[in-house]
Amino acid sequence: MDQVKLALAIRSLLPPRPEDMEARAAAREARFRKLLNYANENSPYYRKRFQGIDLNTCAITDLPTLTKAQMMENLDDILTDRAVRREGLERFMSDPSNVGSYYKDNYAVCHTSGSQGQPAIIVQDKPAILTTFAAQFARGTPVSRRFLPFLQKLFNPARFAIITQKPGFYPSSTFFNYFPERARRYIKLQRLSVFDPPEVLVEKLNSFQPNFITGYTSALETITHELHAGRLKLNGDLQQMTNISEPLPEAIAQRVEKAFGVHITNVYSMAECMALTCGCQATHGSHLNDELAFLEIVDANNRPVPKGTAGSKVLLTNLYNLAQPIIRYEIDDVVTISAEPCECGSLLPLVKAVEGRAKDQFWVDVNGEIRDLPYYVFLLALHTETDLAEHQFLQTGVNKFVLRAAPLAGRTLSAEKLRELIQRSVTAEGLADVITFDIEIVDKITPEHSGKVRRAKNVFGPPPSAPNPAHELASEP
Incomplete structure (x- = not known):
């Protein structure tokens, strides 16, 4: 049954065609209204914040914003399952043996990284996790839009190497911790750590011979150096590389692509909305999955900025996770949405640049x-x-x-x-x-x-x- 649900979810999220746009807009509107009404009915925090607002007709700009501090201070009242509480979540995550397990058999939980200043707890229901995987399978790899050839590709064994941190309750690990059980029979995963010495990465990658490599920019730079040095030896089966969690400077992207001979996709997401974007197959931008989330690019006073202009922050609304409603959530990222259609031909908005997470060396x-x-x-x-x-x-x-x-x-x-x-x-x-x-x-x-x-x-x-x-x-x- 889970396999059928995943396949249907993938089909619903295949790259849109012009004739799909009206139906997609209607589906997005339906998700938005369902989210607002569900939050109002099940979250004491939102019930109070939404007083006096007609949730069936309001514009998104009529709704209050939410900061990370507000979310953590009011977490028990934001969560829509009254049996889920912060104390229990923290106790669950304090036990490393729970990594990859569902809290109360229903919820995937993680800490945000704190790269914006403060760590937070994020709770996702099983349908939200399914949606995240479906979006990446449908839009994150270079596949045909036709459903059956894509499904055949999904269930052919493929080797994915992931170079992140060691398994834990942080976002990028959580995504792979909850990899669909059925899909694990057909897709092989190799988990590597950014803290592994280069010689360890080389030894494991040479043995595994991945078709896909996902990692932080710094990890991709490391293995590129090892490739140039002749220590990393791949047999030509590599199909794609994906950057996550760190900015991808254009010079580095070109250097890595030239070395490996494959395209790097660049994914912009966060624990609060892991299905926010999928990497573009032609550029180093990310395509916004706008039927799954609203991403408002705003100035310091929450006023929208024109496309092509960098904002001061973003306001995120996750339309697919009902366990912990994320509505107009403030994130301190400097993001630019392209004013022009993407050269790849996608009808999805293009996140052209993300600058807010750059860090000093x-x-x-x-x-x-x-x-x-x-x-x-x-x-x-x-x-x-x-x-x-x-x-x-x-x-x-x-x-x-x-x-x-x-x-x-x-x-x-x-x-x-x-x-x-x-x-x-x-x-x-x-x-x-x-x-x-x-x-x-x-x-x-x-x-x-x-x-x-x-x-x-x-x-x-x-x-x-x-x-x-x-x-x-x-x-x-």
């Missing part, structure tokens, strides 16, 4: 060897600290870092607990005797002049004799 000196230090080494440590409202990591010297942490209203943070969490993560990466860090508990993180807060900020400077990135890209074959 950290580095460490290990016995005289300069190495890049992924921000995730620190960020991973904060996933379980849900009383955290904001954070900022600073590099203040050679191997010296500072965490500034601000608690949620009415909550407190322990500097010793934060130190223990970070030390555990640093130790796991073999850097316990290399990195030193201080903890500062503050009331608020001061934003930049732009109004944004850089969560990872190098105030010390680049490493000694740091190469020019443009020169490095141009000089490598």
Whole structure:
């Protein structure tokens, strides 16, 4: 039955044709009204916020916005299943053996990464997880629009290598943790960690010989270097690479594509709406699945900006997850929607650029060897600290870092607990005797002049004799 549901969901989300547009608009409107009325009936928080609003006729701009802090402070009243509570969710996620299991047999749960400052808990029902996979199967791979050839491709064994963090309750891991059981019989997954040494990645990829590789930009750069060095040896079966979770600079995209001879798709999504976009098969933008979500590109005062113009933030409305309604949710990403149709011919809106998640480069000196230090080494440590409202990591010297942490209203943070969490993560990466860090508990993180807060900020400077990135890209074959 689940296999049939997945197949039908895939069919409903195949790339739209001109004759589909009217029906798609009607379906989007129906989802929107269902979401509003369901939230009003089942969420005490939204019932209060929606007072005086006609939910059957209102425009989306008539609705209040929701911040991450508001969501976490009111999580128990936002969740629509009254038997699901924050305390139980946190207890469930504190046990690593629950990774990949459904909470109360019905809900997939995860922490957001906190890259926007504060981690949050996200609860998705099984239909929402099914929709996420269906969207990626239908639109995230280079397939024919015809249903039967696509379905045949789905059920032919394919090898997917995923280079993210180690399995846990963070978003990109959650997506693969709940990979449909039926599909696992036909699609082989190889889970790799961005923290694996290059020689480990090479050994495993050489053995697995993937058809598809998904990973962070930094991981794709690493394996590209290993390919140039002759250590990574793929046999020509690679069909596509996909970037997630980090910005994909055009120069890096071109370098990786030239090395591997396949296209990189670039997916813009978040835990709050993992089916938000699918990577374009011709460009390095992302196509908005606009029948599954509203993405309002707005200025600092929540006023819409013209297409082709970067906004100050986005307001996200997830139309397919009823377990935890996400309605006009503020995300501090600088996003540009293309004013022109995509060159690939897709009728879906094109997310042309996402700039809000770029991070300063950290580095460490290990016995005289300069190495890049992924921000995730620190960020991973904060996933379980849900009383955290904001954070900022600073590099203040050679191997010296500072965490500034601000608690949620009415909550407190322990500097010793934060130190223990970070030390555990640093130790796991073999850097316990290399990195030193201080903890500062503050009331608020001061934003930049732009109004944004850089969560990872190098105030010390680049490493000694740091190469020019443009020169490095141009000089490598």
